[in-house]
Amino acid sequence: MIKKFFILCSGADRDILATCSNGEQNKFAGIGATVFFTALLAWISASYALYTVFDNLFTSIFFGSIWGLLIFNLDRFIVGTLRKRKSKINEVLQALPRFLLAIIIAIVISKPLELKIYQKEIDAVLQEERNSKLMANKDQVTAYFQKDRDALTTEIDLLKKEVKTKEEEVNQLYNTYITEAEGTSGTGKLGKGPVYEEKREKHDAALAELQTLKTTNAEKILQKENEITALNNALEKQLLESSPIVSNFDGLMARINALNKLPWIPVLFITLLFLTIETAPVLIKLLASKGEYDFKLADNEEARATWMSQKSYQRKKQLETDQSLNDKIYEDLKQDEELYQKKRKTAMEIANLQAEAFYKQQKSVL
Structure with missing residues (x-):
C-alpha cells in the first residue's frame, strides 16, 4: 500500500510500471518518497512561517497545507516529466529548467525552517534591535x-x-x-x-x-x-x-533580517541540506541509466506517435481522394442537359420576380 502511494507520488505511469521488475518499481517508489517528504517539509515550513504572521494555529495549518500540496504537485510534475534521451546533453538541457525550479523551491522551503532552527539566536538579535x-x-x-x-x-x-x-x-x-x-x-x-x-x-x-x-x-x-x-x-x-x-x-521580515545577521556558514549548511533533498529526485533520474520503465515508456510513446502519424496520413489521403471525386462529379454535371434546363428555369423565375418587385417599388415612389 505504501509502495503504491509512493509510486503515485513519483508521477510515473503506473500501468507501465506494473509490468516492470520489482527493482524498477522500488526505484520509483524511492523517488516518490523523496517527493512526498519534501512536500511534508514544505508544509511544516510554510505553517511555521505563516504562524509568525497570523499568530493563529488553524489558519497557519490551513494555508500551510495548501502550500505543501502546491510543492507536492510541482515536484511530482518536475520528476514525472523528465524523460531519458539518447544523448546525455539533451537530458541535461531538458532537466536544467526543472533543476533551477527545484533550487528555488528548496530555498523557499528552507528559509522558515532555518528561522525555527536558529530561533534562540534570532531572538537574541531581535532583542538587541528592539532595545536599540x-x-x-x-x-x-x-x-x-x-x-x-x-x-x-x-x-x-x-x-x-x-x-x-x-x-x-x-x-x-x-x-x-x-x-x-x-x-x-x-x-x-x-x-x-x-x-x-x-x-x-x-x-x-x-x-x-x-x-x-x-x-x-x-x-x-x-x-x-x-x-x-x-x-x-x-x-x-x-x-x-x-x-x-x-x-x-x-x-x-524582521526574523529573516535577523537571520541574515547570523554567521552565514551554519545557515548555508541548512540551505544546502534542503537543496540536496529537493534536487535529489531530479539528479537521480538524470544520473540513473536507462531502465526497463524508460524503454517501455519510450516504446509506448513511440507507438502512440506512430499511430497518430498513421491516422493523420489516412485523413490526408481520404481528403485528397474525396476532393478528386468531387471534382470529377462536378465536371460531369457541367455536361448534363437536364440539370442545365432546370437551373435555367429557376434562374428565369427569380429574374421575373425581381423585375416585378422593382416595378412595384418604382410605381409606389411615383
Whole structure:
C-alpha cells in the first residue's frame, strides 16, 4: 500500500510500471518518497512561517497545507516529466529548467525552517534591535518635546531673574537710606532728614513693586511649571503608546533580517541540506541509466506517435481522394442537359420576380 502511494507520488505511469521488475518499481517508489517528504517539509515550513504572521494555529495549518500540496504537485510534475534521451546533453538541457525550479523551491522551503532552527539566536538579535529601537524612539520623542520644555524653562529663569534683580534694587535702596540716617553716606548728616525721607520713600515704593512682581511672577512661574508637567505627561504617554509597537518588532521580515545577521556558514549548511533533498529526485533520474520503465515508456510513446502519424496520413489521403471525386462529379454535371434546363428555369423565375418587385417599388415612389 505504501509502495503504491509512493509510486503515485513519483508521477510515473503506473500501468507501465506494473509490468516492470520489482527493482524498477522500488526505484520509483524511492523517488516518490523523496517527493512526498519534501512536500511534508514544505508544509511544516510554510505553517511555521505563516504562524509568525497570523499568530493563529488553524489558519497557519490551513494555508500551510495548501502550500505543501502546491510543492507536492510541482515536484511530482518536475520528476514525472523528465524523460531519458539518447544523448546525455539533451537530458541535461531538458532537466536544467526543472533543476533551477527545484533550487528555488528548496530555498523557499528552507528559509522558515532555518528561522525555527536558529530561533534562540534570532531572538537574541531581535532583542538587541528592539532595545536599540526603544532607545532611539525615546530620544526621538524626547527631542520632540524638549524644545518646548527648554523654552518654558528659559521663561521661568527670566521671571526668577527679574524678581532677583528687583530684590537687589530694593536692597540697594535700603542700604542707601539706612546709611543716610547713619550719616555714613549721602549728605553725611546723622539723623532722619528730608533726604532720608526721600530715599525711604523710594525704597518703600520699590519694595511694594517687588511684592507685586513676586506675586505676578509666582503665578506665571506656576503656570509655566504646569505646562512643563503637561509636556512631561504627554512625553510619557507617547513613550507608552510607541513602546508596544517597537516591542512587537517580531514579524517574518524582521526574523529573516535577523537571520541574515547570523554567521552565514551554519545557515548555508541548512540551505544546502534542503537543496540536496529537493534536487535529489531530479539528479537521480538524470544520473540513473536507462531502465526497463524508460524503454517501455519510450516504446509506448513511440507507438502512440506512430499511430497518430498513421491516422493523420489516412485523413490526408481520404481528403485528397474525396476532393478528386468531387471534382470529377462536378465536371460531369457541367455536361448534363437536364440539370442545365432546370437551373435555367429557376434562374428565369427569380429574374421575373425581381423585375416585378422593382416595378412595384418604382410605381409606389411615383
